[in-house]
Amino acid sequence: MYQFLHEETYARTSRTRKNGDQKRSIARIALEVDRVKGNTSHIKRPKEPTLIFGVNFRSAAKIAQYRAERGKDKLGRKIRSDAQIVIGGVISFPPTFKKMPDKLDAIILDCVQYLEKRFTKNLLSIVLHMDEKSPHLHYFVTPPEPTIENNFRFHISDIYQPIKRRDSLSHSTQKEKSDAFKEACRKIQDTFYEEVSRYHGLGRFGPRRMRLPAAAYKVLQHFKSLIEKGFRDIKLWNKALKIEEEKQNRTHQELKNKLQELLERENKLLDREKILFENVKVTKTNHNNSLNFNSKLKEKESSINEREKSATIRELKLKQREYEATIEITEAEHVKKTANRKIEEAITATEKANREYVKHRQDVQATSEIMMEYEEKRDIILQATKEGQGSRLKLTKLYEATLSKYHQAKSTIRELLGKIGFLEQKVDCLQKENETLLHKVQLIENGYIPKTIADRENENNVENR
Secondary structure: OOOOEEEEEEEOOOOOOOOOOOOOOOOHHHHOOOOOOOOOOOOOOOOOOOOEEEOOOHHHHHHHHHHHHOOOOOOOOOOOOOOOOEEEEEEEOOOOHHHHHHHHHHHHHHHHHHHHHHHHEEEEEEEEOOOOOOOEEEEEEOOOOOOOOOOOEOHHOOOOOOHHHHHHHHOOHHHHHHHHHHHHHHHHHHHHHHHHHHHHEEOOOOOHHHOHHHHHHHHHHHHHHHHHHHHHHHHHHHHHHHHHHHHHHHHHHHHHHHHHHHHHHHOOOOOOHHHHHHHHHHHHHHHHHHHHHHHHHHHHHHHHHHHHHHHHHHHHHHHHHHHHHHHHHHHHHHHHHHHHHHHHHHHHHHHHHHHHHHHHHHHHHHHHHHHHHHHHHHHHHHHHHOOOOOHHHHHHHHHHHHHHHHHHHHHHHHHHHHHHHHHHHHHHHHHHHHHHHHHHHHHHHOOOOOOHHHHHHHHHHHHHO
């Protein structure tokens, strides 16, 4: 059993080789690998492939075509449609591996690790086929995505070492370029053998290449199986040693970190001790200062309390004065209202007294006229009595009636004159009271309070005395 690794580059369009064979395009390869109906004529019973890594081949082909459309070649031109832009590879395993799933899974895992290490993020897809005689992997690789950072460079030599070696010999002969290409391909096969095949009993070369008889090749295969077991044991031993070494390194590093942490803690504790010692000194000084400060603070508090008390007393007195002023203003307003009401009443009474006075004057005038008429009648009656005209008795009665009316009118005049005198006095009093009330109202309107008004009146009374 020997290894089988084959890689080939592909373009977006198909082309005819020099020997007449047709080299398929990326799209045709993707259809075949993904087992799309109508593209698997060489397989009797095609089965759905198993996706091991990334995306299927059709999606990978679309990604490669998109990158090629955006990319530029070494001269800054657009990528030609027949330019090689992807690597399509096949890794085949012996048919016996179908019956050994553990061994198949182990070699597939190593192959995936080898491809990821070799192509990194440029590896887009790995697919497993189990519908042919030998199980095998197909993988799909494309150059890095063209961006403004890499000036949209997109070339197969960035991922495929044989083409890179061949293109580096630009001034060499065709044979030298071909030899460099083949040497790089052999190096890929050697690396694959060293990293994967030898750990699974696969040889670097087949019997034809080694030119051995069948019996000798069988013996060689037997030794290879023993060597494979040894390599596997060595690999396992190396893994175990590596794990143990990593464990010891971790333990050593943990101890080192703990020691470093303890040293840092010790240094921190020393620094804290120094700080605490300095803080104790500062605390003592601060304590003494605080005692002095407390004594001064108490003195200030006492003075502040006294000031606050005096301020509170002044504030209360001010509030009391404001309250008394409010009461006095209220009383002044009440006095003003009362004075206005009395003024109105006095004015009304004066008007009424004037009306009565005028009426009594009119009554006195009318009574005086009647009295004068009665005096005339009396004189007429006396004259007639002297002359003997008319009946004496009749004249006497008329005289007596006229005299009684005369006296009655005279008494009415006296009463009316008394009432007129009383009304005149009342009008004078009302006028004086009206003047006093008007004076008070003026004082209140000028801002004097009732107490002040009373004091001013007392002063005026004293001055008048």
